[in-house]
Amino acid sequence: xxxxxxxxxxxxxxxxxxxxxxxxxxxxxxxxxxxxxxxxxxxxxxxxxxxxxxxxxxxxxxxxxxxxxxxxxxxxxxxxxxxxxxxxxxxxxxxxxxxxxxxxxxxxxxxxxxxxxxxxxxxxxxxxxxxxxxxxxxxxxxxxxxxxxxxxxxxxxxxxxxxxxxxxxxxxxxxxxxxxxxxxxxxxxxxxxxxxxxxxxxxxxxxxxxxxxxxxxxxxxxxxxxxxxxxxxxxxxxxxxxxxxxxxxxxxxxxxx
Amino acid sequence: xxxxxxxxxxxxxxxxxxxxxxxxxxxxxxxxxxxxxxxxxxxxxxxxxxxxxxxxxxxxxxxxxxxxxxxxxxxxxxxxxxxxxxxxxxxxxxxxxxxxxxxxxxxxxxxxxxxxxxxxxxxxxxxxxxxxxxxxxxxxxxxxxxxxxxxxxxxxxxxxxxxxxxxxxxxxxxxxxxxxxxxxxxxxxxxxxxxxxxxxxxxxxxxxxxxxxxxxxxxxxxxxxxxxxxxxxxxxxxxxxxxxxxxxxxxxxxxxx
DNA sequence: CGTCGTTTTGATCAAATTCAAAAAGTGTGG
DNA sequence: CCACACTTTTTGAATTTGATCAAAACGACG
Numbered sequence: 001x002x003x004x005x006x007x008x009x010x011x012x013x014x015x016x017x018x019x020x021x022x023x024x025x026x027x028x029x030x031x032x033x034x035x036x037x038x039x040x041x042x043x044x045x046x047x048x049x050x051x052x053x054x055x056x057x058x059x060x061x062x063x064x065x066x067x068x069x070x071x072x073x074x075x076x077x078x079x080x081x082x083x084x085x086x087x088x089x090x091x092x093x094x095x096x097x098x099x100x101x102x103x104x105x106x107x108x109x110x111x112x113x114x115x116x117x118x119x120x121x122x123x124x125x126x127x128x129x130x131x132x133x134x135x136x137x138x139x140x141x142x143x144x145x146x147x148x149x150x151x152x153x154x155x156x157x158x159x160x161x162x163x164x165x166x167x168x169x170x171x172x173x174x175x176x177x178x179x180x181x182x183x184x185x186x187x188x189x190x191x192x193x194x195x196x197x198x199x200x201x202x203x204x205x206x207x208x209x210x211x212x213x214x215x216x217x218x219x220x221x222x223x224x225x226x227x228x229x230x231x232x233x234x235x236x237x238x239x240x241x242x243x244x245x246x247x248x249x250x251x252x253x254x255x256x257x
Numbered sequence: 258x259x260x261x262x263x264x265x266x267x268x269x270x271x272x273x274x275x276x277x278x279x280x281x282x283x284x285x286x287x288x289x290x291x292x293x294x295x296x297x298x299x300x301x302x303x304x305x306x307x308x309x310x311x312x313x314x315x316x317x318x319x320x321x322x323x324x325x326x327x328x329x330x331x332x333x334x335x336x337x338x339x340x341x342x343x344x345x346x347x348x349x350x351x352x353x354x355x356x357x358x359x360x361x362x363x364x365x366x367x368x369x370x371x372x373x374x375x376x377x378x379x380x381x382x383x384x385x386x387x388x389x390x391x392x393x394x395x396x397x398x399x400x401x402x403x404x405x406x407x408x409x410x411x412x413x414x415x416x417x418x419x420x421x422x423x424x425x426x427x428x429x430x431x432x433x434x435x436x437x438x439x440x441x442x443x444x445x446x447x448x449x450x451x452x453x454x455x456x457x458x459x460x461x462x463x464x465x466x467x468x469x470x471x472x473x474x475x476x477x478x479x480x481x482x483x484x485x486x487x488x489x490x491x492x493x494x495x496x497x498x499x500x501x502x503x504x505x506x507x508x509x510x511x512x513x514x
Numbered sequence: 515c516g517t518c519g520t521t522t523t524g525a526t527c528a529a530a531t532t533c534a535a536a537a538a539g540t541g542t543g544g
Numbered sequence: 545c546c547a548c549a550c551t552t553t554t555t556g557a558a559t560t561t562g563a564t565c566a567a568a569a570c571g572a573c574g
Contacts, residue, residue, distance in 0.1 A: 091425045093514050099428040101421055114414035120421060142410055145402020149410075153399055156413045157371035163420040164358055164377060168348045170427035171356040171474030175562065209521065217428030222562055224522055241521060241570085257350050432530065466553065479530055481554055498539080498553060 013068050013123055046151040047107070053148075054081040058131030063087070063124040070111060072121045078132040079111045085128020086206045090214065091120045100215040102162065103207060105189065111135075112156055125207050170217045173257050178216040179226040180255035183236070183246060200247040202239065209241075230255075270325050270380055303408040307366070310405075311338040315388030320344070320381040327368060329378045335389040336368045342385020343463045347471065348377045357472040359419065360464060362446065368392075369413055382464050427474045430514050435473040436483040437512035440493070440503060457504040459496070466498075487512075 058081065063069050069080060069087060080087075087104040101120055104110045110122050110130070142149040165185075169178055187203055205212070209220040216223065227244075230236045235252055237245040246252060315338065320326050326337060326344060337344075344361040358377055361367045367379050367387070399406040422442075426435055444460055462469070466477040473480065484501075487493045492509050494502040503509060 091421065093425070093429060095514075097429045097514075099425045101424060112414070113418070114411045115418070119418050139407060142406050143402055143404070145400055145406055147400070149399050149402055149406045150396060153406075153410050153413060154371045156410060156417060157369065160413060160417045160420060161370070161372070161376050163417060163424065164348065167358060167420065167423055167427060168350070168356045170424060171471075172350060172354045214428075219563060220521075221523085221564080225562090228522075257352075257354075476531060477553075478532080478555085482530090485554075 013066055046147070046154065049147065049151060050081070050109070050155070051107070054131040054133060057137070058133045061130050061132055063128045063130060065124055065127050067124060069122040069124065069130065070118050072119065073117050074121075075117055076111070076113055076115065076135050079109065079135050079138060080122075080130040080132050082106055082108050082110060083129045083131060086125040087122050087128055087130070088125050088207065088211060088215075089120050089122045098214045099217070100211060101166070103186070103189075103211075103215070109155060112152075112159060125211065175216075175218055175222050175226050176229065176255055177257040178218065179212075179223060179230065180235075180252050181257070182212065182216060183244065184249075184252055184256060187246065200245055200249065203244045203246060205242045205244065270323055303404070303411065304364070306404065306408060307338070307412070308364070311388040311390060314394070315390045318387050318389055320385045320387060322381055322384050324381060326379040326381065326387065327375050329376065330374050331378075332374055333368070333370055333372065333392050336366065336392050336395060337379075337387040337389050339363055339365050339367060340386045340388060342387075343382040344379050344385055344387070345382050345464065345468060345472075346377050346379045355471045356474070357468060358423070360443070360446075360468075360472070366412060369409075369416060382468065432473075432475055432479050432483050433486065433512055434514045435475065436469075436480060436487065437492075437509050438514070439469065439473060440501065441506075441509055441513060444503065457502055457506065460501045460503060462499045462501065 060083070061069075061080075063085070070076075070078075072091065082104050084106055087108075087110050088100050089102055089104070089110065090098055090100040092098050103125070104122075111118065113119065138152060142152055169181055173181065183203065186205070187201065190203070207215075209223050212218075213220045213223045218226075227236070227238060230252075231238050233251070235246075235248045235255065237247055239245055317340070318326075318337075320342070327333075327335075329348065339361050341363055344365075344367050345357050346359055346361070346367060347355050347357040349355050360382070361379075368375065370376065395409060399409055426438055430438065440460065443462070444458065447460070464472075466480050469475075470477045470480045475483075484493070484495060487509075488495050490508070492503075492505045492512065494504055496502055
């Protein structure tokens, strides 16, 4: 029943072999004070601490467009922090159907998994640079306790939260709502949360329609049609295929369900 | 566009007020040895450790059918371990659409969140008992390091993994695949992974069709139709609405995509 | 300028939803 | 034990949303 006959050829993806020398973990940091409970504000001190850890003890790598950082089922060796470019993580079904879990940009952490093997793969959407550190060293740090243990836990929990938002989107939102929601969350992810830039803001989308479709659980055609539909409604303007002007942020927010 | 006019009345849910006295966190446990990397095997020692923590320092609560353990946006106070019954966690859209994230049964942990407020709610599907411990005390334990820090990180990561599987299901699987997948994963969650019980196994589903639909991103009608369709294919047998005989586990596995 | 990959648009199709109603199950009180 | 009210589940018919198939438009690049 409902067998998918047409198999989309997955984009050719270069494997990337990474081998890092063993390294000692960075020195443990002292007693961290309890995280302040300010809602919706990113905890910059932990962000900085993570950044420092990767910059000091991480190894820099360049991943070219469409090559993979790691593959599904590959033993987990490293964890990565994106320095530039964009990484997508995704899962594949045997018939080629693809689901993208997320897009990771400068400052984001990719590969935060605890099992023995990655359960999804990570590929570069555009030429990217990342810093890698050994997963093993993170584990040691966590067991050592202190601020770092709680920061890593926190990061994982935040990822889980994002993931649940994604579940809601895929399970219960219409195509229009999905695209609207995507534009808004990408805009805020890019680091321009809701600054009321007068006249709206311009968004450069680094990913293809196929990537958006695979993230949103739709087809390219539907994504494309929804964009033109939103343009017709005066909510966005398409400066070019990948350059969108969010003219009416409020309307967009209303559309998102 | 695509406005949902008909608003499903969300099932009436009793609020539950829980207030626990402050408690001291359990004593820190000593140096844990590195977790063995045996794939797909549940780490029973950490499971036992968590169980012990909740049993020793947790407060027991009973939640009646359809009453809530905690609500979305409520400040995070406790974290819970299910002792009996079934808890569902879900998110609501303002027009009443609901998405269920997961079903939690004996031994499962509910409410593992790091922000200030819950981002989803938890309700009992059937009368359940849970043990609650203060989130604050867990944080202290994590910062203290040791085995517990890594166990909690691990649990959160495992939840994230489950969540990504759910994303794949909602984004890229057909109705039939979703139901097949649900039956299999529920069967293994219930603790009977793939024991080749000759003649198949009987599964008692504690949740309504509405709950399954809201978990699978479908409607009750589609779930019901899919069940009868699977029965017609000889893959399952419906002993009663909530009692399913998985006659052909292999076929079910093939259906799941 | 021609080629190749991406995006848009159009026409048709199918899967799942919606609307509607019958059937089955549950619990209550006589 | 049965009658009655009420909820859940199943089934049917019509409708809708988004998918599929097909082709044209667009853009980047040699």
